[in-house]
Amino acid sequence: MSLRFLSIARVGSTRKQIAVAYGQKGGNQNVAILEKLVQIRHRLARLLGYSNYSDFAIEPRMPMTSRKVLEFLEEMSEQLSDLANRELTVLKELKMKEEGDAQFGMEDLLYYMKRGEQHKVDLDIGEIKRYFPVKLVISGMLKMFQDLFALRFEEIKDVEVWHDTVRLFSVWDASSSDLLGYFFLDIFSREGKYDHTCVVALQNGCMCSNGSRKVPVAVLLSQCPKEFDGNSALLRFPEVVRIFHEFSHVVHHISNRATFSRFSSLRLEGDFAEIPSLLLENWCYESISLKMMSGFYQDITKSVSTEACQSLKRRRDMFAGLKLKQEILLCLVDQIIHTSENVDIDELIKDLHPKVILGIPLLEGTSPASCFPRIAVGYDAVCYSYIWSEVFAADLFATKFKDDLLNQHAGLRFRNKVLAPGGSKGPLEIITDYLGREPSLQPFIQSRTRNAL
Incomplete structure (x- = not known):
């Protein structure tokens, strides 16, 4: 305080x-x-x-x-x-x-x-909140991850879960139609629930002795407000970023194709574990992607303005x-x-x-x-780890995504080259192979200077 x-x-x-x-x-x-x-x-x-x-x-x-x-x-x-x-x-x-x-x-x-x-x-945080109804943020986020990484999410109805607000989704490769895994969304607050936004791996993916593959399962936990009297609950912008960040961990877990369970969980090398999620946080500050997750609570066809998106990025930096x-x-x-x-x-x-x-x-x-x-x-x-991860994430974003945020070819290559190996390859080897060169801290410095005073 x-x-x-x-x-x-x-x-x-x-x-x-x-x-x-x-x-x-x-x-x-x-x-x-x-x-x-x-x-x-x-x-x-x-x-x-x-x-x-x-x-x-x-x-x-x-x-x-x-x-x-x-x-x-x-x-x-x-x-x-x-x-x-x-x-x-x-x-x-x-x-x-x-x-x-x-x-x-x-x-x-x-x-x-x-x-x-x-x-x-020029930014009214209270006003911005009215553009982020919970359901719209979640549906926009799911669409964005599907489009970017060539995935397909299908909600499974009438399934037994631990609370009636919990949703279950299957994840499929959009091209091959292979089942990749499952995730639960347990995002609404309730009494006695764990009070942090995080991802828990419920099952690791791995190859079984009979040649079949055990698919990964994860749950995203959060404390979003619930609807009241038919009025859509709204999220503060930092909550939008936090949920987006954590769902990136879900996609990382589901995309992992390592052979052994030991290398398939979210327990990746400490400096590497946050890099994909910090990279993907950038989508929360770009107009084209933020508009996909926003809409005025009384008229969802009116997304957050381009000027507000620019102000959010300027405020961050x-x-x-x-x-x-x-x-x-x-x-x-x-x-x-x-x-x-x-x-x-x-x-x-x-x-x-x-x-x-x-x-x-x-x-x-x-x-x-x-x-x-x-x-x-x-x-x-x-x-040092968080700054280290931010530097690598900034390099990946500037080099591969900045000029075309929804480029599925770049997203699929990222999924296969960076997310799929899990812990089966060294993190520096993964990133260097994906970039085609040694990582640099200059994109990070430039990104923080670009919106400077």
């Missing part, structure tokens, strides 16, 4: 108080716990023959070494510096106009980013340089503490902060390490 206040607090001294309180919320106790966790991880890695924990954690992933990750993060930071500096200049000018003070601190970042967005993006710089700082801290022993984490952040965040010092009295949960649990030594 404190971060929400930081984006709306107009008084600078209030923002600073909130930011300092938030930056102290974990306190020295959390930092001590984190330092102990890091020591134990290094000990584990040495027992297994590695020089540090980061090399142990990254060896089975796409970069393979911590050195490669550090080089990637440093290059990303450098490439983003020009963009981030331009963004920071805009924020400083806004602060000077509003408060008569050009001195800019971390406590000002969220507030003036929001103010900048209000100045530069607003202050991308500064946002990514903050993420890169976290990733660098994660890598350094997991490659070197006995690091004073607070001092490390204090030293790195102005170097990465364009000269802005760490807010005095705060200890960001006390509130970095991803480093402590779940993403230890692999916080």
Whole structure:
């Protein structure tokens, strides 16, 4: 909640108080716990023959070494510096106009980013929501995936399911009419239901000993609102993107043609698993595809306007340089503490902060390490992964799809070359083979700069 206040607090001294309180919320106790966790991880890695924990954690992933990750993060930071500096200049000018003070601190970042967005993006989020009735979003999404990947979805009626709002579909290859798998849509909220949007693999695809193929089965879970008094329930735009992202995982699971079950699930190599879904998120920001999933709730023939589509993309990319710089700082801290022993984490952040965040010092009295949960649990030594996946996804989109979003030939080739192998081939081999060259980070930098201030 404190971060929400930081984006709306107009008084600078209030923002600073909130930011300092938030930056102290974990306190020295959390930092001590984190330092102990890091020591134990290094000990584990040495027992297994590695020089540090980061090399142990990254060896089975796409970069393979911590050195490669550090080089990637440093290059990303450098490439983003020009963009981030331009963004920071805009924020400083806004602060000077509003408060008569050009001195800019971390406590000002969220507030003036929001103010900048209000100045530069003509978009009413409440109005946009009225163009995304749940049923229309789902039907448009299903049509788009069928058209792009040469698939055919058939709903199976009168089947026993665990709730009357759950729908079951079979998936067929549109050309060969081969059955590829099944998926359930369990997207409406109800009491006692798991409250996240995600995909669960119910059955992996694989070849059986008799030569037949066991087909994959998945379920998409979400918490969409239900219709009330005959009025169509509406989705906020971030919910549209989230469902589209997760359904991409469903299609990845169904398209997987690996021989063995071990390589057929959604449990792909960590840095690769999100790349197809992050690639396909781009369709949520392009006019031709977004119009397929939208329609005014009182007249669905009126899709969201081209101008609104452009504003949504511009909003996504607003202050991308500064946002990514903050993420890169976290990733660098994660890598350094997991490659070197006995690091004073607070001092490390204090030293790195102005170097990465364009000269802005760490807010005095705060200890960001006390509130970095991803480093402590779940993403230890692999916080870089999401940015890494975004970079690869941007390259795939710019190279293969940007100029023809609904090109079925490109989609079918992506399905066969990238989605079908699953874990049976190395991710870098899959992507390099599909692109016909080594991946590049330039398309990602260019995509974030294109809609810049």
